[in-house]
Amino acid sequence: MLTPLEIENKGFRRRLFGLDQEEVEEFVALLLSDYEKLYKKNIELNDKINVLTESLNHYKDMEETMKNAILAAQKAGDDLTQAAREKSDAILNQTKARISQAISEANTQIHKLESRYESVRAEFEGYRTKMSAFLKAQEGILSNISDLSQIAGEGVANVTRLYEESQYTEETKSAANASGQ
Secondary structure, eight states: OOOHHHHHHOOOOEETTEEOHHHHHHHHHHHHHHHHHHHHHHHHHHHHHHHHHHHHHHHHHHHHHHHHHHHHHHHHHHHHHHHHHHHHHHHHHHHHHHHHHHHHHHHHHHHHHHHHHHHHHHHHHHHHHHHHHHHHHHHHHHHHHHHHHHHHHHHHHHHHHHHHHHHHHHHHHHHHHHHHO
């Protein structure tokens, strides 16, 4: 195949009436053959370029579609993440509110129980003080009963002795009367 430099440098011999016709025709035939090959190759390459351009455009369209799909998926993911974050925040806030309410109710219940405990404890202390005083009074009474029992025992013994003495005296008087008569 001829190069552009060979075409440019090709020289023709001159003859009396111009260029050598046969040499020019051989060169034109050679040039025509190479040009025809190049023309066909050019058409073939242009067809390939068109096919490749169509494929490239198809892939660019696919790339654009994929980019859009990725962006849509990313946006959907971001939206879903945001919605999940908002829902988890709402659940967390509800849970915190419930816990706070439960703690408040527990504290109220504790205060009620503490108050009731103090009331029962004060009532118990009053009852214990009264029982202690009652038991001391009963102890005093029992002590007095014991003393009275001892005194009563001594009194019974004295009465019995007096009675026996009086019986003895009467028997003695009766016996003296019976003997003096």
